[in-house]
Amino acid sequence: MKSMKTEVPVLSRRKPADYAESAYRRLCDAILEGRLMPGTPLSRRVLAAEFGMSTVPVGEALLRLEAEGLVESRPRAGSRVRIPTASEIQGNYELREALETHSARLFAERATDADRKALVAAAEKLDAMFDELKRKPYSAARHAQAERKHMRFHMLIAGAGRCVELENAIERSRVLLFNWLFTMSAEFGELPGGWHGTLARKLVGGSPREAAEAMRVHVRYRKDEVIERLSELAGPETARMARGPQRHRNGGSRK
Amino acid sequence: MKSMKTEVPVLSRRKPADYAESAYRRLCDAILEGRLMPGTPLSRRVLAAEFGMSTVPVGEALLRLEAEGLVESRPRAGSRVRIPTASEIQGNYELREALETHSARLFAERATDADRKALVAAAEKLDAMFDELKRKPYSAARHAQAERKHMRFHMLIAGAGRCVELENAIERSRVLLFNWLFTMSAEFGELPGGWHGTLARKLVGGSPREAAEAMRVHVRYRKDEVIERLSELAGPETARMARGPQRHRNGGSRK
């Protein structure tokens, strides 16, 4: 409607510094890699000094991490890496089931032949990796890498559904669960042989409903066991941070 | 472990001012009520002047709104109320289907007798309201109120599932869709007679799978039509804000 001058090219994408983004990345990575364990206090000032910036961008990073559920903060008394409660873990499992089953359904409906081929190939490689993992002694690095590959496998399924919103939601729920899983070390890489191969075949060959149900059993596998183990590490249900829930509760419609 | 002195009571909950929270509420309400239409520029300075505070808390509020998807911003060139793309609308529909069907399943599994009774009662009242809405001439206020009640109905189902994470996700996806729906005025309050009553009966009486499938058809009702209409208002798929996507893209694991 207005001016229609020479369409500007898309060449502006650099970040002159973006301290906030940098701080966010460093903190997020540190939490996800387990270097910052749940409960670790996060002071804006010490982080600012450590990162060589002021407290403002650090605060922005903490705000984003809080919105994502990785950090909790009390109004004027500090932030820390979030300690999940047992019910939160259970809730995230529920969320994951809802999202992944729908993702599988979309895969069965929309995946191209290339998608399906890629999936079975990825499944075979993943199963081989888990087999190998079973033989070797436990190693945090190997375990973490396995989790990353597992994540990519599920994101491959989600990607074939052609729905970014669903992809993002799945990634978020997985991140939340696996950040917590991270704290518990070994013995959870052991899966039945060909576990992902059979799943992939059902997704590729089955109807949407069959695909969804196959994914449901996949997601629920060992669910109770994992929840129980995680709940031990989790903070007690009440009084998680001594004084009620974190601020900025809801995030949608009020009134 | 540490000190075990006189357990501190839970009496700290006030906010000495919390300008940021206030700004967030005002902006969020204004957007959700349609007073700030998609595309409206949001300048930190003018908002700060209007709210009687500095730009810092306004910035925090905008950051939260951006994380929620209600606002978009380009690094150093201003924020505005987000204009959704057609694919985003479609994606949110997909998300909503995944979440609501699982919510219905949980309802069938976990709802108490009181939950079930409350649901059928709410459904009848809702249907009556929609019937009345059909007769009266269009009114933005009535329409908005109807949407709110409709929202509450769905949150009633989610609440019986006993899973806050799922509830929050459903609320968020609904808010995102209906903030956009808000811009299109009338003719979408018209539903088949007893529409929610039949759904409620299936949720109350059916198996988990039947409940989920009933919810699926409920959510999909008129889906394509709504998407098409919304897509007209939506920004074009490419070049939504002239220069690529908003910053702070992903929100989970990178590396």
Added chain:
DNA sequence: GCTGGAAAACTGATACGACAGTTTAATATT
């Protein structure tokens, strides 16, 4: 008339300082 480019008027990003809560440690009181 249209095009090109410089300058002005925006924008958010960041630093710093002051402040008011919260927590913790030390101290006084019983």
Added chain:
DNA sequence: AATATTAAACTGTCGTATCAGTTTTCCAGC
């Protein structure tokens, strides 16, 4: 010794100022 009180050391919150990008405007040149 256990408890109440106080002081000190934290915490995030917010205001103001500065800076560097982006967008718009406006004027020169064709």
